[in-house]
Amino acid sequence: MTPPSTTVTPAGAAAPGDDVADGDDVALPAPRRGPALVVLGIAVGLVILLFVAGLTDTGGGTVAPVASVTIPGGTAVHLDPASGPLGPIESGGQPPADILSALELPTGSQADGNPVDGDKGVGQFDRTMPFVIDMSADQVVATFRVLFPRLGWSVISTGPDAYHPGSTEILAKRGSSDGYYWEAGIVVSPMTAAATTPFSLRLFEVPESA
Numbered sequence: 001m002t003p004p005s006t007t008v009t010p011a012g013a014a015a016p017g018d019d020v021a022d023g024d025d026v027a028l029p030a031p032r033r034g035p036a037l038v039v040l041g042i043a044v045g046l047v048i049l050l051f052v053a054g055l056t057d058t059g060g061g062t063v064a065p066v067a068s069v070t071i072p073g074g075t076a077v078h079l080d081p082a083s084g085p086l087g088p089i090e091s092g093g094q095p096p097a098d099i100l101s102a103l104e105l106p107t108g109s110q111a112d113g114n115p116v117d118g119d120k121g122v123g124q125f126d127r128t129m130p131f132v133i134d135m136s137a138d139q140v141v142a143t144f145r146v147l148f149p150r151l152g153w154s155v156i157s158t159g160p161d162a163y164h165p166g167s168t169e170i171l172a173k174r175g176s177s178d179g180y181y182w183e184a185g186i187v188v189s190p191m192t193a194a195a196t197t198p199f200s201l202r203l204f205e206v207p208e209s210a
Helices: 034-056 137-150
Strands: 068-070 076-081 104-106 126-133 154-160 168-175 181-188 197-205
Touching: 068 137, 076 137, 104 137, 137 154, 137 168, 137 181, 137 197
Parallel strands: none
Antiparallel strands: 068 076, 076 104, 126 197, 154 168, 168 181, 181 197
């Protein structure tokens, strides 16, 4: 005896004997896209985060003022904001406010001459302001070596200045909200016979290729 034949009808398909007119749509199961959309969303989110990080990589932000620092030997050096004394080098909104606010000078620093215009208005900002103070050269060097990191600067180097024999240069770098890095160079000369120490502060914008 031959068993009766059994026909299995796929879900959503027309069963035998059903009338399906030409042109009628047959409903098919919708593809499952949930996991793929989740993966795509994560990928897009990572791209956005990386893009934003790239835009803000050099952002310096603001730092709290530092009233004083203690240098090796135990001497406490009091500080004042540098924005006022550096006023003569400002031009066209440069240096940015977050760079100026992240600079301080030992209390008692006095301007010692006219600012030096290194960029002449045709290149990236590069200006220098000379000062003098009644501290030893070693104390001035030690002050900026301690102070720069406290104000959010990374000290790049400390050593003899190639252009001023007998002087010491402290070079530091910091990101700014203008999208560039800025460098501050302090050149400290030997103490004079008048028991004062000349030093200069140079601020310059780092080229994009640097």
